[in-house]
Amino acid sequence: MRNWMTLLMTLLVGCGSYANANMGQVSFEAGYRRDTIDWRTRYPSDDPIFESTTKFKDLDIFQIGVHGRTTLGSNFYARGSAYWGWILDGDFRHSGNVNLDPFSSSSDGFGGGDVRFGFSDSFRSTIDDQYVFGVGAAIGYPFFFCDCTLVLAPVIGYSVDQQNIEVDNRNLDFGGALDSYSDDTAEADLGCCKNTFISRWYGPFVGVDFDWRPYNSCFNVWAELEYHWGRFRGKTSNLSDDDTLDNFDNNNRHSNDATAWVFAAGFDYDLCNCWTIGVSVKYQDWSGDRHHKTCIDNDELSYEMASMCDHRFRQNNKWRSYAINLTFGRDF
16 A cells, blocks of 8 residues: 555656646737627516517627636646626617407406407617626646646636626607506606616536647647536616516516536647747526516506416526637746
């Protein structure tokens, strides 16, 4: 047993002395990123009467950031990153649909007729302002292969990503159809306004990191694969002055069951005096759903829409992002 322990310690010391020759790297990044954010609401979830969609599509972002990783000896691996981006362009769409039969009733409170009618409204706008940012960090244990030129490190970490967007958005009026059921249509305010949208995704993750620098070579290849489970928080300024729509499409939404796959990879080339240049890519696919019961009870509405309780309310929230960056870094 003592001989095995001696052999193991000899291997660890050998790998550690080699790894210390290049303990890590810090890189500064700048590049292009494109995001799509999709918020959807259905009430009730099985056979919706109300549906709402808020979508930010093709958000063009200029992004800068810093990314670093290190191995200390042969027993500890760590990495971290942070970024900030400016939204240059993008498309915004907010839409709503109502589908009901207000002239007949049933035990579920939604109307039991065989015939329904519907009405909808939508609005489009262009996004050219606001910002995104995020931070993340992970630690793990490195495993060395191929004469310590290749490292695999299982990691556990935590990350936060947020998008702040402001758009010119008019309120939905459903072509005046909703107001036809209101006792006082003069209260409808369908003007234009600025709305702020904040979308935050955060939580822990597990993953594996890969780093390969062939012996006596001038390039380095790395990759990171992560599985996230965490939370989503979405907040908006008021989209409509109609209290019924506020109850249906709440301005503050959240999910405690957000999940994501995140993949990043890069290629670095050595210049001189330990300076490097390279390119990196990153892809993220997040989703966070919420199912709960809610109640819509508005005195301004008549017929069977006046009381809608004890029905499932579903929100689907998604965020997809991909980025490509040029990097400039230094080995140490």
